[in-house]
Amino acid sequence: MTGFLVWFTGLPGAGKTTLSQLLAGELTQQFMRTEVLDGDVIRDRLSKGLGFGRRDRDENIRRIAFVAELLTRHDIHVIVAAVSPYRAVRNEVRSAHPGRFIEVFVDCPKDVLIARDPKGLYRKALAGEIQQFTGVSDPYEPPLNPEIHVHTDEQSPAATVQSIVEWLSRNGFLNGVAAALDGRS
Numbered sequence: 001m002t003g004f005l006v007w008f009t010g011l012p013g014a015g016k017t018t019l020s021q022l023l024a025g026e027l028t029q030q031f032m033r034t035e036v037l038d039g040d041v042i043r044d045r046l047s048k049g050l051g052f053g054r055r056d057r058d059e060n061i062r063r064i065a066f067v068a069e070l071l072t073r074h075d076i077h078v079i080v081a082a083v084s085p086y087r088a089v090r091n092e093v094r095s096a097h098p099g100r101f102i103e104v105f106v107d108c109p110k111d112v113l114i115a116r117d118p119k120g121l122y123r124k125a126l127a128g129e130i131q132q133f134t135g136v137s138d139p140y141e142p143p144l145n146p147e148i149h150v151h152t153d154e155q156s157p158a159a160t161v162q163s164i165v166e167w168l169s170r171n172g173f174l175n176g177v178a179a180a181l182d183g184r185s
């Protein structure tokens with residue numbers, strides 16, 4: 001049996017961390033072994049010293065994907081929360097987890113993010129105090145065909161996670177076996 005990989009991608013502050021924690025709580029309640037790999041935490045440990053240029057961001061994503069691979073191999077379901085702004089490397093991860101990669105686009109309009117800005121990073125980025133800030137001075141390539149697309153400005157975190165749990169259930173991921181998107185099990 002192999003775990004699945006729920007991959008939250010989206011702009012900083014869109015709600016990836018909040019959703020990943022709530023989803024992990026839901027899955028754990030259903031007796032599913034779950035681990036969260038959060039970009040902020042990973043950058044403090046496994047990816048310490050990496051920057052925010054494309055090369056380093058891609059390296060960060062490949063490290064996260066490597067750990068995810070090790071965990072899913074042991075039937076642990078992995079939830080990733082990372083900006084992961086580049087489509088190509090996200091698709092690379094998708095290819096490595098055929099039928100088990102669930103891309104969740106955490107979408108929120110930029111003006112809402114700038115208004116919320118709990119860490120004050122948008123303010124700093126807009127003032128030019130942070131370089132290469134995703135969505136301000138660095139690109140974000142939205143998924144073209146994500147499994148799930150959520151709008152965090154329109155729905156509460158609890159309601160959003162509920163819709164994700166329903167998607168997982170509808171697609172056979174919550175039956176103890178990670179039934180594959182491509183029909184394999």
Ligand code: ADX
Nearest residue numbers: 012039052057060082083084085131132133134
């Ligand atoms: S990723 O691009 O490599 O996937 P990751 O999710 O690990 O990014 O880290 C993003 C976090 O780093 C943000 O939540 C934010 O707190 C912080 N950060 C600091 N500088 C930047 C920047 N230039 N661009 C984006 N995030 C930044």
